[in-house]
Amino acid sequence: MTRNATSGGRLIAVVGPSGVGKDSVMAGMRRAIPSLHVVRRVITRAPGLGGEDYDAASVAQFETMVEDGAFALHWGAHGLHYGIPVTVKHHLGQGTDCLVNFSRKALAQAGGMFPRLVVLNITAKPETLAQRLAARARETEEEISKRLAEADKPLPAGLEVIHLANDGPLSQTIARAADLLQPVSV
Numbered sequence: 001m002t003r004n005a006t007s008g009g010r011l012i013a014v015v016g017p018s019g020v021g022k023d024s025v026m027a028g029m030r031r032a033i034p035s036l037h038v039v040r041r042v043i044t045r046a047p048g049l050g051g052e053d054y055d056a057a058s059v060a061q062f063e064t065m066v067e068d069g070a071f072a073l074h075w076g077a078h079g080l081h082y083g084i085p086v087t088v089k090h091h092l093g094q095g096t097d098c099l100v101n102f103s104r105k106a107l108a109q110a111g112g113m114f115p116r117l118v119v120l121n122i123t124a125k126p127e128t129l130a131q132r133l134a135a136r137a138r139e140t141e142e143e144i145s146k147r148l149a150e151a152d153k154p155l156p157a158g159l160e161v162i163h164l165a166n167d168g169p170l171s172q173t174i175a176r177a178a179d180l181l182q183p184v185s186v
């Protein structure tokens with residue numbers, strides 16, 4: 001029995017600082033728990049920059065999508081816009097657990113929208129983050145510095161949060177995440 005014995009799937013919101021391994025852990029969880037629906041975000045980022053699978057949009061396209069009600073929730077960060085397609089509500093309504101790369105700043109709003117929200121908070125030491133962002137090389141050095149400066153952010157109170165360190169081998173983190181988030185019957 002979970003804490004939130006409500007009908008519908010869980011929205012598993014993966015959060016943590018830039019470079020901590022959110023996308024990597026999510027990719028592993030998708031393989032470990034094939035029944036999970038992994039949410040494909042809309043991002044105003046150039047297409048094909050790797051990491052997660054996302055739908056690239058221009059700012060104008062994104063704003064039109066907002067007006068059209070295409071998103072369940074959206075936010076801005078790192079000079080980009082991120083949107084969670086409204087179709088996530090359909091998957092949750094069908095009882096499917098959904099996994100999404102999320103923003104700590106958007107969690108308070110999500111808590112009021114999704115009754116079965118579970119936060120997977122991934123952590124790593126500052127030096128680990130710096131090494132990983134440099135090695136990933138998706139952003140410029142200036143952008144990386146800004147991301148590192150924003151690494152620490154509080155989580156809102158009152159949410160179900162699972163904390164998971166990703167300083168060690170990725171396979172170990174994925175196995176632990178899959179174990180902690182295996183589907184449960186309510």
Ligand SMILES: Nc1ncnc2c1ncn2[C@@H]1O[C@H](COP(=O)(O)OP(=O)(O)O)[C@@H](O)[C@H]1O
Nearest residue numbers: 018019020021022023024132136166168169170
């Ligand atoms: N446990 C780990 N050990 C070594 N490298 C990792 C680990 N987890 C993630 N990485 C690497 O660190 C970089 C950042 O990971 P990523 O999943 O893009 O993080 P985020 O989505 O949180 O920004 C990527 O190059 C990824 O391959």
Ligand SMILES: O=P(O)(O)OC[C@H]1O[C@H](OP(=O)(O)OP(=O)(O)O)[C@H](O)[C@@H]1O
Nearest residue numbers: 016017018019077082101102103104105
């Ligand atoms: O409010 P915060 O918790 O700081 O999160 C801000 C944004 O950072 C991440 O974006 P993105 O996946 O583009 O960046 P990352 O891979 O470098 O974390 C995350 O998915 C949020 O969209």
